[in-house]
Amino acid sequence: MADKQTSQYSPKDFKSDQEIRWCPGCGNHAVLNAVQKALPELGIPKEKFAFISGIGCSSRFPYYMDTYGFHGIHGRASAIASGVKIANPELSVWQITGDGDALAIGGNHFIHLIRRNIDINIILFNNEIYGLTKGQYSPTSEKGLVTKTSPYGTIEEPFSTGELVIGAKGRFFARTIDVNVTLSTRIFIEAGKHKGTSVIEVLQNCIIFNDGIHEKVASREVREDRTIILEHGKPMLFGKENSKGLILNGLKLQVVRLGENGISEKDILIHDAQEPNPGIQYMLANMKYPEYPVALGVIRSVDVSTYEDDLTGQINSVRKDSKIKCMDDLMHSGSIWKVE
Amino acid sequence: MAKDTKVIAREEVVIRFSGDSGDGMQLSGTLFSDTAALYGNDLTTFPDYPAEIRAPQGSVGGVSGFQIHLGHSEIETPGDYTDVLVAMNPAAIKANAALVKQGGTIIYDKDNFTDKNLEKAGYVSDPIAEEKLETYNIIAAPISSMVKEALKDYGLDPKSVLRTKNMFALGMVYWLFDRKLKYTEQYFDKKFEKKPEIAEANKVALRAGYYYAETIEALNPVIKIEPAPIAKGTYRNICGNVATAWGFLAAAEKAGLEVFIGSYPITPATGILEELALRKDLGVKSFQAEDEIAGICSVLGASFAGRLAITSTSGPGLALKSEAIGLAVMAELPIVIVDVQRAGPSTGLPTKTEQADLMQALYGRNGECPVVVLAASTPSNCFHYAFEAARIAVEHMTPVLLLTDSYLGNGCEPWRIPSMKDLPEIHPPFADRNEIPFLPYKRDCDTLARSWAIPGTPGLEHRIGGLEKTIKGTVSYIPENHEMMVKLRADKVARVAEKIPDLKVTGEESGDLLVVGWGGSRGYLITAVRELQSEGYKVGFVNFNYINPLPKNVREIFGKFRKIVVAELNLGQFAGYLRMNLQEFRYEQINKVQGLPFTTGEIKEKCLKILEVE
Numbered sequence: 022m023a024d025k026q027t028s029q030y031s032p033k034d035f036k037s038d039q040e041i042r043w044c045p046g047c048g049n050h051a052v053l054n055a056v057q058k059a060l061p062e063l064g065i066p067k068e069k070f071a072f073i074s075g076i077g078c079s080s081r082f083p084y085y086m087d088t089y090g091f092h093g094i095h096g097r098a099s100a101i102a103s104g105v106k107i108a109n110p111e112l113s114v115w116q117i118t119g120d121g122d123a124l125a126i127g128g129n130h131f132i133h134l135i136r137r138n139i140d141i142n143i144i145l146f147n148n149e150i151y152g153l154t155k156g157q158y159s160p161t162s163e164k165g166l167v168t169k170t171s172p173y174g175t176i177e178e179p180f181s182t183g184e185l186v187i188g189a190k191g192r193f194f195a196r197t198i199d200v201n202v203t204l205s206t207r208i209f210i211e212a213g214k215h216k217g218t219s220v221i222e223v224l225q226n227c228i229i230f231n232d233g234i235h236e237k238v239a240s241r242e243v244r245e246d247r248t249i250i251l252e253h254g255k256p257m258l259f260g261k262e263n264s265k266g267l268i269l270n271g272l273k274l275q276v277v278r279l280g281e282n283g284i285s286e287k288d289i290l291i292h293d294a295q296e297p298n299p300g301i302q303y304m305l306a307n308m309k310y311p312e313y314p315v316a317l318g319v320i321r322s323v324d325v326s327t328y329e330d331d332l333t334g335q336i337n338s339v340r341k342d343s344k345i346k347c348m349d350d351l352m353h354s355g356s357i358w359k360v361e
Numbered sequence: 362m363a364k365d366t367k368v369i370a371r372e373e374v375v376i377r378f379s380g381d382s383g384d385g386m387q388l389s390g391t392l393f394s395d396t397a398a399l400y401g402n403d404l405t406t407f408p409d410y411p412a413e414i415r416a417p418q419g420s421v422g423g424v425s426g427f428q429i430h431l432g433h434s435e436i437e438t439p440g441d442y443t444d445v446l447v448a449m450n451p452a453a454i455k456a457n458a459a460l461v462k463q464g465g466t467i468i469y470d471k472d473n474f475t476d477k478n479l480e481k482a483g484y485v486s487d488p489i490a491e492e493k494l495e496t497y498n499i500i501a502a503p504i505s506s507m508v509k510e511a512l513k514d515y516g517l518d519p520k521s522v523l524r525t526k527n528m529f530a531l532g533m534v535y536w537l538f539d540r541k542l543k544y545t546e547q548y549f550d551k552k553f554e555k556k557p558e559i560a561e562a563n564k565v566a567l568r569a570g571y572y573y574a575e576t577i578e579a580l581n582p583v584i585k586i587e588p589a590p591i592a593k594g595t596y597r598n599i600c601g602n603v604a605t606a607w608g609f610l611a612a613a614e615k616a617g618l619e620v621f622i623g624s625y626p627i628t629p630a631t632g633i634l635e636e637l638a639l640r641k642d643l644g645v646k647s648f649q650a651e652d653e654i655a656g657i658c659s660v661l662g663a664s665f666a667g668r669l670a671i672t673s674t675s676g677p678g679l680a681l682k683s684e685a686i687g688l689a690v691m692a693e694l695p696i697v698i699v700d701v702q703r704a705g706p707s708t709g710l711p712t713k714t715e716q717a718d719l720m721q722a723l724y725g726r727n728g729e730c731p732v733v734v735l736a737a738s739t740p741s742n743c744f745h746y747a748f749e750a751a752r753i754a755v756e757h758m759t760p761v762l763l764l765t766d767s768y769l770g771n772g773c774e775p776w777r778i779p780s781m782k783d784l785p786e787i788h789p790p791f792a793d794r795n796e797i798p799f800l801p802y803k804r805d806c807d808t809l810a811r812s813w814a815i816p817g818t819p820g821l822e823h824r825i826g827g828l829e830k831t832i833k834g835t836v837s838y839i840p841e842n843h844e845m846m847v848k849l850r851a852d853k854v855a856r857v858a859e860k861i862p863d864l865k866v867t868g869e870e871s872g873d874l875l876v877v878g879w880g881g882s883r884g885y886l887i888t889a890v891r892e893l894q895s896e897g898y899k900v901g902f903v904n905f906n907y908i909n910p911l912p913k914n915v916r917e918i919f920g921k922f923r924k925i926v927v928a929e930l931n932l933g934q935f936a937g938y939l940r941m942n943l944q945e946f947r948y949e950q951i952n953k954v955q956g957l958p959f960t961t962g963e964i965k966e967k968c969l970k971i972l973e974v975e
Contacts, residue, residue: 037824039835039836066819067819067822068816068817068818068820068821068822069816071665071816073662074826076827083824083826084824084826086824088822089665089816089822089824090822090823090824090825090826091661091662091665091692091824091825091826092824092825092826092827092828093658093661093688093826093827094658094684094685094687094688094827097654097655097658097685100623100650100654100655100658100659101658101659101662101665103648103655103659103662104623104648104658104659104660104661104662104663104664104665104666104670105662105663105665105666105816106662107621107646107648107659107662107663108619108621108646108662108663108666108668108670109666109667109668109817111817112666112816112817129651129652129655130651130655130658133650133651133655332646335641336641336644336646339641340641340642340644343642345642345643346642347614347781348607348610348611348614348643348781349781351607351610351640351643352597352607352778352779353778355597356395356399356597357595357596357597357778358398358399358401358595358596358597359594359595359596360401360591360592360593360594360595360777361593
């Protein structure tokens with residue numbers, strides 16, 4: 022309801038009356054749940070949320086949220102969302118996009134939004150495939166993947182989302198996995214609170230066209246050993262009973278076992294998401310199984326001023342100093358003359 | 362003025378400054394126009410410059426020109442032919458010799474007529490003889506050496522000294538037309554407030570040119586153009602792109618909306634983005650996007666968020682924006698897209714004018730995708746049509762495409778400043794907060810516009826997007842619903858015809874020939890029609906500013922003429938559009954695609970041919 026106190030919201034306040042049309046078993050359902058759980062925790066009135074999407078399976082998301090929503094065109098969600106947020110910085114703007122939408126057709130808008138640091142929360146559903154068009158390879162598909170448009174295997178190097186985000190001067194990058202709703206919820210809350218562009222890559226399963234693509238790191242049996250959940254200020258430990266960790270060996274990260282070769286917890290790297298120099302965060306974001314565990318959690322979170330704050334500041338300072346307060350002033354400024 | 366120099370009065374005169382693109386000809390022309398305007402002449406200007414910022418020096422392709430037509434009566438065009446040509450090098454003679462009136466005056470910098478420069482322009486020895494201009498009033502002025510002499514004691518480096526050549530030439534032209542130097546001197550004092558030595562050098566060169574012309578009696582008699590009898594009021598000079606930007610600002614003030622512009626730089630439209638970027642004092646949010654598509658998409662976002670949202674571009678950029686215009690049609694959001702047309706296709710002649718984006722504006726999208734299309738027709742009425750574009754967009758919840766062109770955007774003229782209180786109010790159809798549940802596609806019965814529910818308003822949460830919807834905003838694939846919505850969107854645009862003024866005829870109300878124009882060629886056409894009318898022909902003229910929908914009285918006007926000719930700077934796009942919409946009439950055509958405006962002479966000649974045929 023419109024007059025509800027922000028603290029009283031529950032996930033169901035954010036559910037729209039639309040029938041959800043994603044395939045049964047699609048990873049998107051879990052992400053939707055996590056978002057609906059996260060929003061009540063942000064203390065923002067419901068009418069201030071705007072969900073903006075592009076095109077693709079995940080981009081249907083805004084229809085399922087009882088908030089303001091705009092389902093855009095392919096690849097352009099970043100640009101539409103930029104307009105919404107700059108026009109009204111009071112809004113909490115969320116962009117819903119996929120690996121094709123954000124990294125192929127919308128790659129240009131995506132990197133420039135990140136560079137500008139407009140306070141938009143981007144949830145990027147990465148299923149490494151084009152689902153809505155029924156199974157073609159995407160810019161994040163593993164090299165060699167056989168799909169309808171790569172019947173002999175792709176010959177393209179995939180993008181790593183984290184690498185691209187950091188390369189585009191990204192200040193917030195996090196990764197989660199569809200099946201871990203608790204982690205996703207926590208990350209969405211953090212992203213919502215972060216001032217500036219936040220990119221959350223969700224490793225998402227497409228049950229129809231790329232089923233099990235993240236299974237090698239996501240399945241219940243191997244999850245603990247093959248992923249590491251990073252938390253700011255905490256040692257980078259993972260595995261059953263936190264038996265493994267990460268250290269810096271020369272210029273590279275290395276997986277070590279506690280208790281082996283004299284390694285103890287004090288040797289393990291402490292995660293610093295707030296370090297402006299992205300060197301270690303970059304390596305963390307790029308870790309791949311089997312050499313490394315895949316990094317989940319908030320990998321980078323650095324505070325700098327946002328585009329819209331700087332714009333508002335500039336407008337206020339120009340306004341203060343200018344003699345032009347309205348159109349009549351402007352039209353009569355400069356060289357004018359009277360005809361009697 | 363020397364004592365024995367005679368002064369005669371003339372109705373009008375055309376002057377063209379031309380030289381290398383680095384010679385400062387645009388500035389000389391602009392300063393001359395300002396002085397003429399402040400004196401009270403009516404005038405129109407036309408800058409004609411190459412695409413390269415500094416094309417090869419001395420080459421014909423690198424010649425930059427600025428033409429001014431000023432008069433004692435109403436001036437509608439920059440003029441077909443020039444009375445005075447200022448040529449800073451041989452290439453400028455090559456490029457413009459054919460544009461000088463028989464017996465006109467040519468001032469050239471004879472120091473620059475070196476063998477090398479002559480060769481670059483394709484001359485053997487003497488351009489004047491080779492162009493058969495001996496009977497003209499030729500003034501071979503040693504401009505370069507004169508400025509060197511005049512500024513020898515000012516301690517400037519040789520480059521800065523030579524940079525004042527354009528002011529020497531301007532000083533000479535001021536003398537020819539009995540003009541005061543004071544406005545230009547004031548300009549330099551202000552412009553170079555912090556570099557007084559540069560201000561002084563320019564003023565010295567200006568005066569040196571003036572006195573040089575007097576000494577040699579460059580023209581006898583000197584020509585005087587009395588002020589034009591123009592309506593009372595406060596005036597300023599304005600160029601089309603600035604007028605466009607200001608029209609949006611005025612509309613925003615009237616509608617109580619903040620302006621958002623999202624654009625990507627493109628010639629010749631960039632001036633609109635630049636002007637609005639300056640206007641932070643009026644709260645404008647300007648966003649230089651990473652590309653044309655991001656420009657319009659940011660504008661869609663800003664419109665969704667409740668702002669007066671504008672994107673400006675030229676033809677190639679409009680092509681890139683097509684898909685997003687479709688989204689604006691589907692989402693029924695008010696945005697304005699300005700296309701400052703240039704000669705195409707593709708990169709074409711990027712600094713030259715054309716009217717060949719009309720079909721793209723009307724139909725360049727997938728699906729049944731109607732938008733309102735308007736066209737401005739003078740540099741200063743870009744203000745009015747930008748205001749109208751914004752008014753229609755907001756009140757009818759539709760994208761509006763405003764067409765101007767390179768000639769209008771860069772052209773300048775005196776403009777009587779309107780008072781904000783005389784402009785109409787604009788009423789955005791904001792959604793009623795008490796109307797719960799909010800139906801995003803519920804329509805006003807009169808305009809068929811849906812209402813505008815701004816994010817941040819409690820209770821009006823809703824979703825819009827590019828998929829076909831029902832009135833509730835629910836995605837729908839129902840065949841009958843799609844057809845109904847397609848027809849509603851078309852009808853909404855058609856109903857704008859109820860809120861626009863009737864088309865007005867200039868000249869004869871009925872007769873033998875109706876000349877039909879649209880947008881920026883108005884000035885040439887109206888001048889040609891007035892001349893034909895004064896010669897006794899039964900000719901009328903209409904200029905369309907409202908292209909889609911067409912004004913309601915078009916059929917009635919067309920029916921009163923024996924023949925109709927449509928004149929436009931393309932191969933017949935508006936003529937084709939009229940054939941489709943008003944099939945009962947026969948349309949003759951006058952077309953030109955040279956990257957240049959019409960000339961009054963060629964319009965007259967072609968109209969006379971059409972009149973001759975029974």
